[in-house]
Amino acid sequence: MHITTISLIFLMGCSGKSEPQDTETDTQTTDTADSGDDSGLEVEPFTLDFTGALETSLTFDHSSCTHPASTHLSQFWRDSTGVHTFVLVAEIRGTFEGVGHYDHSTTGANVKLQEEAGGGMGFFQADPSLGDTFGIDVDMLDEYIGLASGSFTFSSLHGTAGTTSGTPMPVPITCLEF
Numbered sequence: 001m002h003i004t005t006i007s008l009i010f011l012m013g014c015s016g017k018s019e020p021q022d023t024e025t026d027t028q029t030t031d032t033a034d035s036g037d038d039s040g041l042e043v044e045p046f047t048l049d050f051t052g053a054l055e056t057s058l059t060f061d062h063s064s065c066t067h068p069a070s071t072h073l074s075q076f077w078r079d080s081t082g083v084h085t086f087v088l089v090a091e092i093r094g095t096f097e098g099v100g101h102y103d104h105s106t107t108g109a110n111v112k113l114q115e116e117a118g119g120g121m122g123f124f125q126a127d128p129s130l131g132d133t134f135g136i137d138v139d140m141l142d143e144y145i146g147l148a149s150g151s152f153t154f155s156s157l158h159g160t161a162g163t164t165s166g167t168p169m170p171v172p173i174t175c176l177e178f
Contacts, residue, residue: 041149043174048088053162054113054122058086065148065175071096073138073148075173085119088112090136090152090173102136104128109136111154113164124157124164132156138173148175 045061060077067073074091094108102109104126111134112125126132134154141148151170156163 041147041174041176043176044172046172048166048168048171050113050164050166052156052164053159054124054164056084058084058088060088063174063176065146065178067143067146067148067175067178070143073175073178075148075152075175077171085115085117086113086122087116088171089114090134090171092136099138099141102138104133104135106136109134111136111152111157113157113166122159122161124159124161126154126156127158130158130163132158136173137170146175146177148178149173 043061043063045059047057047059049057059079059081062078062080064076064078065074066076072091072093073096074089074093077088079086089110089112091111092102092106092109095102095106096108105128110126112123114124115122126134132155134152136152137150138148139150150173152173153169153171154166156165
C-alpha cells in the first residue's frame with residue numbers, strides 16, 4: 001500500500017509538471033496556425049457573363065499566379081468544380097516593373113480567355129489592332145511572401161469564332177502565392 005501511494009503521488013507530480021508544457025505547446029500551435037497571412041487577401045469566386053461569339057456565364061473560384069522573373073507576372077482564374085475548362089488570364093511578360101498600371105500599349109501585357117484540355121479549345125484574347133482595350137492594375141506586391149492584388153478590365157476579346165465581351169468588371173487580381 002505504501003508503494004501504491006508513493007507511485008500515485010509520483011504520477012500526480014509528473015502529470016502536473018507536464019500540463020503547463022502541454023498547454024504552452026497548444027497555445028503556441030494555435031498562435032502559429034492563427035497568424036497565417038496578414039494581407040487580408042481572400043479568393044472570392046465571381047461570375048462573368050459573356051456575350052457575342054461566346055454566349056455563356058462562367059464562374060471562376062480558383063486563383064493562381066506566376067512570377068518566375070522580376071519582369072513577369074501572370075494571374076490565372078479557373079473553375080475548380082469542373083463545370084467549365086476556361087482559364088481567364090491577365091499577364092505582363094517582360095515589362096513588369098511592380099505596382100502600377102499596365103494596358104494595351106504595354107509591350108508584353110495581355111488579357112485572354114482560353115479553354116484548356118478537355119474543352120472545345122476556345123480561345124479569345126485582347127487584340128488592340130481590332131479595337132480591344134484592357135487595363136491591368138497591380139495595387140499591392142510583396143515578392144518576399146508571394147502576394148499581389150489589384151484588378152483588370154477588358155472591353156472585348158477576339159478569337160477565330162468572333163468577338164466576345166464580359167461583365168461585370170473589374171476582375172480581381174488575387175495572388176496568395178507565386
